[in-house]
Amino acid sequence: MRLHDRDSFDRYRASLSHTEPLEPLLERALARQWSAGDAAAGDRLIKASLPFVIAVALEYRRWGAPLEDLVQQGNLGLLKAARKFDPARDCRLITYAVYWIRAEIRDYVVRAYRLVRIGTTKGERRAMRAYRKTREEDPTELSRVSGLPIEQVERLLPMLRARDVSLDARWDDEPTAFERLPDAGAGPDEAFRAEADRAHAKHRVTQAIERLPEREALIVRERLLVDEPVTLEALGVRLGISKERVRQLEERARKRLKEDLAELAA
Numbered sequence: 001m002r003l004h005d006r007d008s009f010d011r012y013r014a015s016l017s018h019t020e021p022l023e024p025l026l027e028r029a030l031a032r033q034w035s036a037g038d039a040a041a042g043d044r045l046i047k048a049s050l051p052f053v054i055a056v057a058l059e060y061r062r063w064g065a066p067l068e069d070l071v072q073q074g075n076l077g078l079l080k081a082a083r084k085f086d087p088a089r090d091c092r093l094i095t096y097a098v099y100w101i102r103a104e105i106r107d108y109v110v111r112a113y114r115l116v117r118i119g120t121t122k123g124e125r126r127a128m129r130a131y132r133k134t135r136e137e138d139p140t141e142l143s144r145v146s147g148l149p150i151e152q153v154e155r156l157l158p159m160l161r162a163r164d165v166s167l168d169a170r171w172d173d174e175p176t177a178f179e180r181l182p183d184a185g186a187g188p189d190e191a192f193r194a195e196a197d198r199a200h201a202k203h204r205v206t207q208a209i210e211r212l213p214e215r216e217a218l219i220v221r222e223r224l225l226v227d228e229p230v231t232l233e234a235l236g237v238r239l240g241i242s243k244e245r246v247r248q249l250e251e252r253a254r255k256r257l258k259e260d261l262a263e264l265a266a
Contacts, residue, residue, distance in 0.1 A: 009068035013054060017203045022048045024092060031087035045093065046082050052094045053078050056101045060109065070105050077104030106158065123148040127156060208260040215239060216253035223250055 022030065027045065034042035057070040081097035089096075127146035130136055136145075139153045146153065209217050218239075222230040232243040232250075239246065 009071065012068075012071075014203070016051045016054070019048060019051050021052075021094075027093055028087035031082075031085055031093070034082075035087075042082070046078060049078055049082075049094050049097065050075065052097075053101055056098060057105060060105050065109050069108065073104040073108040074101040077101035080104070123152075124156065127153060131157075204261055205257075208257050211260050212253055212256060216249050216256070219246060219250050220253050220257065224254075 030041040030045040034045055053074040054071055057074045060070050061067050077100035078097050081100035085093050085096055123146045127142050127148055130142055130145045136142055139150050142153045143150045209220055222235060232246045235246045236243045
């Protein structure tokens, strides 16, 4: 799946609006079936986690890369994780996959967009040395020792943290990085479900608006779904009706939306 532009990304996101996370037992069963060669089980296992990739990608939306590209890279990380996932371990796929998803996204941002070209200035090299030596993560302190502005240090820190580590490598009988991972609890699941809930809510609102008469649907979109609502007077001129009539239609639309959303949620 390749996301070419924002419109295709929106369609892709809408296509996942009804995707629900798998129950743990079903997830493990599908993982075992995929490992045994069942491609359909693998497709189902991966598709169930795709909305979670969007939730993770949204954490990096301020890094300067298009969101659709971040999701694309996150999907690659999910695929890598799914291939390595061991259903015998007491761990959910998305808990295991979050490392790989973030690693792919971070690598893409650093490699392709170069928001901060690490090590190309004396200040960046000083910040890198201080971080490697002390693991100092306070932007104010790193700014002091490096001479970089705090804003630049804050952009640099996530990349300094994003070291390449194998989750499965073992040295001197020490536990693997995977085994040392803290229990993430329901964190990824909660993010997944929150993203799914937002998608379901957006879908219900879209359905409810489609039920409205054309004029009321226009008023809702121009008055309730934008950051800077169009004035009643401007809409009245546009629709050829009075400002008071626009207000009445808006009130009626609000009431209908409330009733339809309650019906759709039932």
